[in-house]
Amino acid sequence: MSKRVGIEVSIAIAEAVGLARAEVIPAYPITPQTHIVEHLSEMVANGEVDAEFVPVESEHAAMSCCCGSIAAGARTFTSSSSQGLSLMSEILYIPSTMRLPIVMVVANRAMSAPISIWNDHQDIMVQRDIGWIQTFAENGQEAVDLTLHAFRVAEDRNVSLPMIVNIDGFTLSHVIEPIELPDQEEVDKFLPPFKPRYKLDPRRPISMGPVGIPEVYTEAKVAHDKAMKKAKRYILKAWDEFEEIFGRKYNPVESYRTEDAEVLLVTMGSISETAMTAVDAMRDAGQKVGLLRIRLWRPFPGQEFRKAVGKAKVLAVIDRCLPPGALCGPVGAELRSLFYKIPGAPKIFSFVAGLGGRDVTVERFEEIVDKARAFAKKRPRELYEVIGVREK
Amino acid sequence: MANSDAIVGWKTITFGCHILEPGNAANFRTGDWRSQRPVVDKEKCIKCGMCWVFCPDMAYSQDEDGYFVVDLEYCKGCGICAHECPKDAITMVPEEG
Structure with missing residues (x-):
């Protein structure tokens, strides 16, 4: 045993x-x-x-x-x-x-x-x-x-x-x-x-x-x-x-509380555990928020991902990578490509967080969801946003 | 090397691009892109075989009379044989056309 x-x-x-x-x-x-x-x-x-x-x-x-x-x-x-x-x-x-x-x-x-x-x-x-x-x-x-x-x-x-x-x-x-x-x-x-x-x-x-x-x-x-x-x-x-x-089941894309969700966080790796805690807190506060975690990155499970998104209107994609001069992080770019010109596709907003060991806390996930909601109403000036960066 | 046998589609290319037939380089005319060829002056040649020893493509072989002759199907025209020949019996001559 x-x-x-x-x-x-x-x-x-x-x-x-x-x-x-x-x-x-x-x-x-x-x-x-x-x-x-x-x-x-x-x-x-x-x-x-x-x-x-x-x-x-x-x-x-x-x-x-x-x-x-x-x-x-x-x-x-x-x-x-x-x-x-x-x-x-x-x-x-x-x-x-x-x-x-x-x-x-x-x-x-x-x-x-x-x-x-x-x-x-x-x-x-x-x-x-x-x-x-x-x-x-x-x-x-x-x-x-x-x-x-x-x-x-x-x-x-x-x-x-x-x-x-x-x-x-x-x-x-x-x-x-x-x-x-x-x-x-x-x-x-x-x-x-x-x-x-x-x-x-x-x-x-x-x-x-x-x-x-x-x-x-x-x-x-x-x-x-x-x-x-x-x-x-x-x-x-x-x-x-x-x-x-x-006895343990694995999928290419893991869904957490995605049913009837309006906004879905998209993560990879261990920050997803904090993201689940954040989703619980936001659900308790009456927000329709869920989480998708990409487990299989290559080959990218496009079909499974689209299915997992369901009817969600907004995706808040978190990249733990900042490619300088690129249009957005690699996961964000992948998903924008996946949904390009697909009828009824969700709006995809790209965020960069958790670089070089910086914690991504529950509050940060809440901030990301708030921003994604705001961006869905008024298009952001930039194609991605770095979360928690100090200016001065 | 651009032998028509090598032209395959993605469905027919060997698994992992492995070469499954040992020693199949012999099937390809590797001398195709030679720009100069070695010409042996039999008057000067002492049949020492230094060209045969040094040829990196093993393109030389000995004929019935003991002279070393090059197989132009495989000779790439590198000129090592001409450089190594102790009697300067080998001259590199430009290929025409």
Whole structure:
């Protein structure tokens, strides 16, 4: 039987990776890091996990090593954060078009400058288009569950794409939460051994990573894009199987008190828990407010999102990322694109909040809803608004 | 390299762009874009095989008389053979057209 324990979320993720029987873990624990790979290195050293822990010389090398081990057919895991994730950037595009199902947990953090080790989503938005499947966890339990789910989906031979589970740095990675860790038997039932469609094997030689001349590069990228879109059905299927075994149900888009809502907040990650508290407070005050939380970010679940919006008139989208010079944050842009010229589409207002570890409080969510209502009546001058920024 | 065999659609391109047939580079005329070709002067050649050793594309092979001849299907015209030849028996000649 699985047991519920008080445990740091990073440690719990490491335990989940151990339960998933990861075989190779290349990692370079540069600051800012989490205890995920630190704990995994201890588990490997203690003989609790039968895996190779490869202490490499940089995050660039860590992801390169991941590409090698997954190509050889080993279940591969690594973890990173902010500047380290950016150092991996050159390599991140490679396993996705090559269909190599690495699993990575990213503890989302701000990008320097100024130097910051705190939480927002700017590091992963830099990597938005790397072609990995991406989910966002709200709490520790979900972080553990989505990590197991990631192995199941990525390695599914119908998918065969690398996958990132995003967890908020500090807010999730460094807090102790009550988490139900599944037992080995349940995980083995959910996650069969990794059997790749192709691997580097001297007995059946193939070449991976050849040149893509202009005559084939476009076709290679379109094949990748189609694979991402096709992956959605297997992502959903794996969540259904997860529910059957572990009893917890996951959707691409989570709805909270959206029935008859006029205004919907849209969030990703751990701030959604505060957003739910804010929704409760506003509902108590008689306001028709709800919350949509995007769990599946890539491939973007457009159909599910439109359905979840229902008849709501106003969306207040919160980005934890400020791309200077852009028209709005990446989530705001995605949703504006989704609803462009759709009859009866809600009005979409984009907000930026919670940068570099700044708390987004219940009061801030109330402020956002108030502003969205006001903007629906009188169009704002700017395409997005930064919440809680001081002018003097 | 722009062989018509390589022109595939997104539905037929190999999984992950892998090359599933080992050593299939031999199927492609990699010498197509050569701008100069090596010409061997048999008067000067001492059959030492340095061109064969240094050729990065393994385009040289030995003929019945022991001379080394280049296969222009694969020679990219890099000129390494001409540079390494101890007897200056190889001259790089511009391709015409």
